[in-house]
Each structure stands twice: as structure tokens, then as C-alpha cells.
Amino acid sequence: MGALTARFGAGLAGFFVLLVGFWLAGLVLAPNLMMIDFALRPNLLPADVGGPADVYSLDNLAYLAGEPVHRDIFFKTVWASALVMLATFVVCYPLAYWLAQTASPSAASLVVLALIVPFWINEVLRTLAWYILFAFRGPLNALLLGLGILDEPMRWYGDGGVLVGMVYAYILFMLFPIYNSIESLEKAQVEAARDLGASTWRIHTRIVIPHAKAGIATGCVFTFMLAAGSYVAPALLGAPGSRWFTQIIYNWFFEGGDWNRGAAYALVLLVLCLAVVLITLRVFRVSLTDVAK
């Protein structure tokens, strides 16, 4: 604060602190604290709020633990998000490596430009595109039938469709961090390893991946969080059997009319994502400053 006043004067410094306080206290902390408060209270009629029944408890969280359908959907969301993360990594890593290490500068910048376009198109439209492509009488089935790969049309909506749509939606959150971190790797290191007889697999596992760990961690953290918190892809590309945890939360708010339970479920989702962030950063020994670049 002292340094801030010395640099900008009391008036301007005060204004900056006010703005930051408004943001962090009013828009970040207070809403989350209120969500925790909601999550720990029972859902009561307005007349009973503040009455003897209005006490803190873990009932809403216990409800999630005890309701088999919701619990299964929660765990399914967790592992499916992890699967989305892994699939996105596998799809992106070779291209990121090629872009950063072997592509000529002009080819690389052209490819990056081509990648940016889908990145800027919003998630709803990107998912809508898959919705159209995956339709039962849609282009994908027509193509596969025409090529003789399928004998009868496939139902793509469901777990597979959701996975494909999510990997598509989050590809660039994985690709760009990895690309940026591989780019700073000296080409000579890879050449030296190759000259010394290392196989391609060893070059990647021993040199490139350790070097790019900050980028890989960033990509994984973002992809997992986005997948677990996704609403559009499961809503459009899912089937009744492939519900996502966010859809359950939405129903508590706008169909079930129990905001307290909805808040508890949202809290569980938040804690899950923060845990994944912290664990990933710890495992990769990466600091938060490296993540948000």
C-alpha cells in the first residue's frame, strides 16, 4: 500500500485498492462464501427461514452421498473428465511438438493461425456443429454408410458423442500451453539425445515432457476443469443415459427448486476442481504463476 501511494498518490492508489477490493471481495469471495452458506442450510419455506429449523448441517452433502443415481453421475463426470483430459493430451501432444520443434517458422505461424479460428468460435456453436454432424440421418452416418464402413446408421449421441465434442471444444486449451513450453526447449538437446542413440520414445519421456511439464500441467488443469464444468456438450450431444453432473445441478436450481441442494452440489464440483488443480500442480511441481500465463 505504501509503495502504491508513493507511486500514484493517495487518491489514485485508493481508487485502485477500492476497485480491487470490489472485485475480490464483492465478485469473488462473497459469492463463494454465500454459496457455502447456502450449501450448509436446509431448503425452507420463506416463513421458516431464521426459525428453529434453520441450522447448519451437512445434510445436503449427505444427500448426494446417499443418492445412488446422483453419486454415480458425479463419479462418472470425474472419470469422464479425466478421460477427456487424457484424450485431449494424446491428440494435441504430437502436433504441439511438431509446431514447436520441427516445423519451419512460416509453416508454424500458418498452422497457429488456422488453429486460432475454431478457438474464437464459441462453445455453443462448436457443439452445435457436432450436433448436426452426429444426427441419426446426418452427414457422418451418410458418409460412413456410403463408404461401406457401416451397414446401418449409428447413434452417436451419448457418451462417445460427448467425449468427441468435449475434446474438440478444449483442444486448444491443451495445445497452446504445451506448444509454448516446448518452444523454449533447445533443439540441440533433442539432437544430442538422438546422436547418443536415444529412441524417439526416450527422447520424449526423458527430455521433452519433463521440459514441458508446466505447459502440460496447465493444459491438463484447464481441460479437466472445463470438462467437469461443461454444460453444453452433455446437453446437446448426450443421451438420457449420459447425464453430466452440471445437468443435475441445473435441475436443482431451475426444475427441482431446491437451491440449497444445488449449491451443495456446486460446492462439491468446485472442491473437486480445486483439488485437481492443487494435486496436479504438486505432482508436476509447477507454481500457479506458471499456469496463468
Added chain:
Amino acid sequence: MTDAVALPPPATPVRTPLATRAAAAIPKILFWIYVGAFFVYLFAPLVVMSAAAFNTSRFPTLTPWLGTTTDWFAQMADDAAMWRALWTSALVALGVVAIAVPVGTAAALVLTSLHARARSVLYALMVSPLLTPGVVIGIATLVLWRQIGVGGGLLLIVLAQASFISAYVMLMVAARLQRFDRTLEEAALGLGATKLMVFRRVLLPFLRPALLAAALLATLQSVENYNTTLFVRGFETPLTVYIATKVRTGLTPAVNALALVMIAITIAGALAWEIARRLEARRAATPS
């Protein structure tokens, strides 16, 4: 472990047999198949969606192709609900830029004047909205404001979006601030400028490119947001919500026409952004 052993002796300049050369080419061929598949995966959905805007079929598809038409564009342009949704999105984006750009800039400036320990704590708090799922941000905002009797609507959409878009602005401004030469400020002060004048005439002009870029990014982020908006929208229908609702209430290629227009704007924007960035990079590279 056997890798080193399997290494052939230093090659004498003999022609390698054709089979060996073919075998060596396989990884390369596989790689290019992968690159091709990657870009088909990336663009095929967008191409299909755009092309379906020209099919007379009532459901957006390519198969069967019933005839080529541009009627869906006219129908989209006549859709009053779509224009209302666009207007709602524009109002929200304006509100978000008005909050997020000053807040994010102030945050970046406050960070620079802190010591390492306090800075890392505050920094973690500031980037935390980026690591929070969008639906949670929407829900948290919704429940807080219900306590004071404010329901979902324009105000809550703006506040909920600003809570994480401010973090993007902070990161962009902080990146630019790292290249700022503090001696310029000292020189201005030495020449008798007030602190306020130094801020307005030295620091702000330096930050201007970052502020413009941040305002553009904030607008895009705001217009394309869906997850957070869904929970705090009340009875408002911004563009993304409108599109998502259309899927359930009757999807026609008019939505594809809208998508194609948005894709075209996006491509133009991405190209303009890239060109501007390269010009900037070139200017920075050439010593003036």
C-alpha cells in the same frame, strides 16, 4: 536399454536399400496422416455447419441435399428474437468491459507494488476465477444476490462475467507492465509533473495497446459465455442462450446462417488480430 546396442555402426556412404528407406519413411507418413486427421477433425464440423445454411432442408443437414438456397439468411435477418438476443449480449459486453478493464488494470498495478509473499497470495486469489468452473461462478453470484432480493438479469450477468473476465484483463495488463521502464516515471516527476499527470501521460499511453486488446478479449469472452450466463440470466436471453434454446425448440438452418456469419466475423477478427500482432512484433524488433 537395447537402443544403444541396436545402433548401426557409423554409416559408410553406401546407398541404403529401398526397403530400409521405405521403412524409415513410415513414421513420417503416419505423422502426416495424423496432421491431416487433426485438421479434418478441427474444420469438418464447422464446414458442415456452414454448408448446411445453404440447404433447403428444414433440419440443418447436408444429407440429403434438397436444393441450394440463401433464404435462411433472410429468415435469420427477419428474426426479431435473434436481434433482441444480440442487443442483450451487446449490453452485457459493454457492462463487462466497463467493469473488467478498470478492475483488471488496477489489479495488475496493485500487484506490482506488493512484496513477493503478499503478491503470490493475492495473485492466487485473482486467478482463482479462471480455475473455477463457469457454472459455479454463476451459481455463487445468483445465491449471493438473492439474499438482497436481486434476481437474475442483466446486472447479475454482468457481475458474474466480470468476476472472471477481470482476471484475463489483469494477466494481459500485467504482461505489458513487465516491459515498462520505471525511469520514465521518475523523469516525468523530476520535470515537475504530478503523480496523477505521470499516470495519465506516461503509464496509461504505454498500457494503451494492452488495454485495447483486453477490451476486445473481454467483449469476445462475454458474448461467447454460456455456462456462467445460464444461471444468472433470469428472464434475459443473450445470444448463446438463444442459440442453445433454438436447438431444443426448433432448429432450422437459420441458426446455421447465424453461425456462418459469426464464423466469418471470427475469422476476420482473428486475421486482423494476427496481422496487428505481427506488425507490432516487427515494430518492436526494428530498433527505432
